Amino acid sequence: MAELEAGTTTERQRVRPLSPHLQIYRPMLTMTMSIVHRITGAALYFGMLLLAWWLIAAAAGPNAYANVEWFMGSLIGQLVLFGYTWALLHHMLGGIRHLIWDTIHGFEPAERELLTLATLIGSIALTLILWVVGYLVMGGPR
Amino acid sequence: MRTPMRRVRGLGTARSGTIHFWHQRVTSVAGIPLTIGLLLIITALLGRSHAAVVQILGSPIVAIIMLLFIINTAYHMWIGMQEIILDYVHEEGWKLLSLMANTFFVFAVSLASVYAILKLSFGV
Numbered sequence: 001m002a003e004l005e006a007g008t009t010t011e012r013q014r015v016r017p018l019s020p021h022l023q024i025y026r027p028m029l030t031m032t033m034s035i036v037h038r039i040t041g042a043a044l045y046f047g048m049l050l051l052a053w054w055l056i057a058a059a060a061g062p063n064a065y066a067n068v069e070w071f072m073g074s075l076i077g078q079l080v081l082f083g084y085t086w087a088l089l090h091h092m093l094g095g096i097r098h099l100i101w102d103t104i105h106g107f108e109p110a111e112r113e114l115l116t117l118a119t120l121i122g123s124i125a126l127t128l129i130l131w132v133v134g135y136l137v138m139g140g141p142r
Numbered sequence: 143m144r145t146p147m148r149r150v151r152g153l154g155t156a157r158s159g160t161i162h163f164w165h166q167r168v169t170s171v172a173g174i175p176l177t178i179g180l181l182l183i184i185t186a187l188l189g190r191s192h193a194a195v196v197q198i199l200g201s202p203i204v205a206i207i208m209l210l211f212i213i214n215t216a217y218h219m220w221i222g223m224q225e226i227i228l229d230y231v232h233e234e235g236w237k238l239l240s241l242m243a244n245t246f247f248v249f250a251v252s253l254a255s256v257y258a259i260l261k262l263s264f265g266v
Binding site: 038041042044045048049051052055056058059061062065066085088092095096098099102130133134137138 | 167170171173174177181185186188189192193195196199208212215219222223226251252254255257258259261262
């Protein structure tokens, strides 16, 4: 609107107060999880390459698929997949939290802390459960 | 002269307005069941032979869930990365380049994945 108002030059040049940036605030759980939501989103973005590699290898044939299996089974591969599982679940639960907030619910101090903590604990718990189930499936009859 | 209408038509730094905000919500809601589906499918495929994986991934229900996941995620991650770029990349040239790279990356990764699933489904 400033462009519309025919203010004087001095008025336009007046130094206006700026909002303080992130580093001035005390770190809070909700703020940290907001940042983590973005970081996990960015990680999952590039993680889609893994899914694409797996699918293309499956379509390409047994040799290509054996390469993927070798990598995914290696220590580094397992670490990446474990991190990927957590990032996916955390981003999903964080997304659900944001959808709840979109409905203007859960904004009281205790509520938002609880919701945020629930996404963190939930994502870690679900990741562990999924991996335990995964190893049990792997160990089962095939 | 710049008027308020100019600002409205300017539609923000990406020149596309608030529709992406809404589409990000739509794709996030769709993403919940699709992500659960993807995780179930992958868990069911753990440790299976290539032949079994090909057969299961190519079966109609599994292939449809995978395709929906990939298409939905492609749009969701395209919007998300665009938002990140617009927040941090302010120089006009770099901004345009990274927005373009975002589009190229999303199209390449998702179309390659879609192609792979279709190939598994139709078995050519």
